[in-house]
Amino acid sequence: MSRASATPQTVRVAPPLDGTPPLFAACGIALAVVAHTKTKTWASFADQWRVQGDRVLKGLVLTDEDRVLMSQYSWAVARCGISPKSTPMRCERCGRVCFSSSSSAAKCFLTDGCEGRMVAATKASIVRCEDEGKDSP
Numbered sequence: 001m002s003r004a005s006a007t008p009q010t011v012r013v014a015p016p017l018d019g020t021p022p023l024f025a026a027c028g029i030a031l032a033v034v035a036h037t038k039t040k041t042w043a044s045f046a047d048q049w050r051v052q053g054d055r056v057l058k059g060l061v062l063t064d065e066d067r068v069l070m071s072q073y074s075w076a077v078a079r080c081g082i083s084p085k086s087t088p089m090r091c092e093r094c095g096r097v098c099f100s101s102s103s104s105a106a107k108c109f110l111t112d113g114c115e116g117r118m119v120a121a122t123k124a125s126i127v128r129c130e131d132e133g134k135d136s137p
């Protein structure tokens with residue numbers, strides 16, 4: 001049982017798995033931010049952040065790397081949302097990207113005749129800052 005007056009637990013976004021495309025890593029962070037701040041969409045989060053600054057992050061610490069990655073893919077990050085759901089999907093074969101409200105695997109529909117599989121980005125995990133380094137050698 002924790003008191004509301006306590007300082008919020010400091011958390012951070014877990015790094016993406018090896019081989020995650022940078023676009024997916026950026027959107028994974030964005031989705032984690034939206035989920036953690038309960039702002040539903042990145043656009044809504046950005047509106048609140050402009051007014052309230054990092055307080056909106058509720059203890060979520062974004063590293064410089066996180067921020068740089070998201071700014072590099074700001075066009076995609078801006079379209080991320082949880083409600084309504086909007087996540088990027090990328091064809092494993094032709095590499096084209098679209099945004100979808102579905103995350104179920106589907107055959108590529110972005111390139112005529114492409115038989116590639118569409119893979120959706122997933123939300124990054126949120127981990128406690130104290131846990132950082134625990135698994136490190």
Ligand SMILES: [Zn+2]
Binds near residue numbers: 095
């Ligand atoms: Zn394709």
